[in-house]
Amino acid sequence: MAYNGANIFQYAYRNLTVDPNNPPNLVPIDPAVPINGPSGDQYLYSHFQVDAQGSFRIHKGFQFIASGLNLNNAVFGFYNGSPQYVVQREFYKPTYSFGFRWDLRAD
Secondary structure (H helix, E strand, C coil): CEEECCEEEECCCCCEEECCCCCCCEEECCCCCCCCCCCCCEEECCEEECCEEEEEEEECCEEEEEEEECCCCCEEEEEECCCCCEEEEEECCCEEEEEEEECCCCC
């Protein structure tokens, strides 16, 4: 299992806007304007993922191996400033693999 809480990915916020009297020059926005809007810093959403792997000895050097990634189908993504300003969401389905291994040196 792995958990990553929401955390900052990129500092991007600039408290500037286009000067209406002299475009395209920039001027500071009123400091009372909140910095958690759509032009705010970029954050990662919190992410909890469950992975598993295992093996079972069948006979002598012969083993069965299985693994699974993202078993809980966790979503990954980014947002700017506040979680309501979604930048990117990545949807991955669980991945499964299995196979056999034979070790000639095993007893």
